[in-house]
Amino acid sequence: MARDPRKGKSVSAPRGRLPEGAKACRGCGGAFTPRNRLQKFCTRTACFSERRAEYLKRYMDVWRRRHPDYWKTERQRQYLSSWRKTHPNYFKKWREKQKRLRRKH
Ligand SMILES: [Zn+2]
Numbered sequence: 001m002a003r004d005p006r007k008g009k010s011v012s013a014p015r016g017r018l019p020e021g022a023k024a025c026r027g028c029g030g031a032f033t034p035r036n037r038l039q040k041f042c043t044r045t046a047c048f049s050e051r052r053a054e055y056l057k058r059y060m061d062v063w064r065r066r067h068p069d070y071w072k073t074e075r076q077r078q079y080l081s082s083w084r085k086t087h088p089n090y091f092k093k094w095r096e097k098q099k100r101l102r103r104k105h
Pocket of ligand 1: 028029
């Protein structure tokens with residue numbers, strides 16, 4: 001186990017022959033020097049987009065768990081908009097009816 005002289009923390013080297021301070025990329029498996037402890041992918045374009053996709057997926061998972069009702073309402077909204085397309089005059093008529101009703105009061 002090698003030690004990072006700046007942080008005094010042990011640096012794990014999964015492949016056994018990585019230079020000190022380097023990590024194996026989770027995308028391509030190549031060695032790279034992470035800018036921070038959380039960086040798991042190197043800066044190659046393919047690995048970068050993979051990292052972004054993973055980040056986005058995780059972010060969306062968390063977001064979905066935090067907003068469980070959103071997808072319900074989003075589905076309703078989508079259903080409604082598709083329904084609206086098949087019934088283009090319904091809302092127009094409905095609005096006109098509401099206007100007429102409001103005028104009476
Ligand atoms: Zn990589």
